[in-house]
Amino acid sequence: MAHSDHDSANKNEVRNVTIILSVLTIVELALGFLMYKSFNDPGFMRSAIKGIIIILMLAKAFYIVSYFMHLGHELRNMIMTIVVPLGLFFWFIIAFLYDGHTYKVSRLTYDKYKAESANVKQPAIEKNEEKRSETGH
Amino acid sequence: MATTAITTDTKWWGGGKSPFNVEYGKLMMWYFLMSDAFTFGAFLIAYGTIRFSSTGWPDPNEVFQSFPGLGSGLPLMFVSLMTFILIISSVTMVLAVRAGHERNKAAVVKYLFWTIIGGIAFLSCQAWEWHHLHEEGAWWGRNPFVNQDGTASSTNFTNFFFTITGFHGFHVFSGVVINIIMLIMAMTDTFERRGHYLMIEKAGLYWHFVDLVWVFVFTCFYLI
Structure with a gap:
C-alpha cells in the first residue's frame, strides 16, 4: 500500500517539475525578448532583467538537480561532497568577470584609439562588400 | 517518519555499511559530473570575461x-x-529510471526509446542551426553580425558560440550513444540477468546533466 502511494506521489512530482520547468522557460524567453525590444540602451532596467533571468536559470538548475537527478533524496554528507566544491564558482565568477570589466575600463581610459573606435558604427560599404563576396562564392 | 529519523541517527561512518548509501558507480558518476561542471563553467566564465571586456555584443534576437x-x-x-x-x-x-526501479522491462525500453528520439531531434535542430549560421557567413574566425548598437563586432562572439554549443552538442551525442547502449542492454535482458537496472540510473544522471548544461548555455547565449 505504501508502495503505490509512493509511486503516485513520484508521478505527480515528475509532472509538477515538468510544468515548473516549462513555465520558467517561457517566462525567461519572454523577458529575453522584451529586454532587447523595450530597453534599447544598456542601463539599469536591462541589468535588472538579466538578473531576473539568471535567478530563473538557477531555479531551473535546482529543480533538475534536486528532482530529476534525485540529489535531494541522497544523504546529506554525500550532497555536501558535491555541492561544497561547486562553491568555488563564487570566486571563479566574481574574479573573472571583474577582471574582464577592469580590462575594458582601463583600455577605454588609456587607449585613445580603442575609446574612439568603440563608438564608430560599422560602415555600410564594408557590409555590402561582404555580401557581394558571399554571393560570389 | 519514525524509521527515517532512526536511520539518520545510524552511525554511517561506524563501519560495516556504505557511508553515502549509494552504489560505487553512481557516486563516481556524480563526481565525474562535478568535474564536467567545472569544465563547462570554465568555458562559460571565459565567455563572460571576454564579454565584460568588450564594448558591445550582438543582439541574440x-x-x-x-x-x-x-x-x-x-x-x-x-x-x-x-x-x-x-x-x-x-x-x-x-520515467525510464523509475520503470527500472520497478523492473518493468517494457516500460524501460519504451521510455529509453523516446529519450533517444529526443536526443536525436535536438542534435538535428543544432545541425540545422549551425548550417544556417554558416550560410549567413558565421563560423570560427568569421562574424557577419554587428553589435547591438551598430558598431563593429569581433569574432569572439562566433568563436565562443560555436565552441561552447559544439562542446555541449558533443555531450548530447555521447549521451545518445550511451542511451542506445542502455536500450540494447535492456532489450537483450542484461539487466534482468543482473537483477537490477541501476545502470539506467547512471546513464540518466549523465542525460540530466546534459539538460542542465543546456539551461546555462541557453541563458548565456540566447537570452542575456
Missing part, C-alpha cells in the same frame, strides 16, 4: 531569428523548440 520552413523574423522561436525537446527527453529519462 537579431542573430537567432530563423526557423526552418518559416523563414526569418522569428526571434528565439527555434531555440525555444530545442529547449523544450531537451526538457521533454529529460522527463522521459526520469
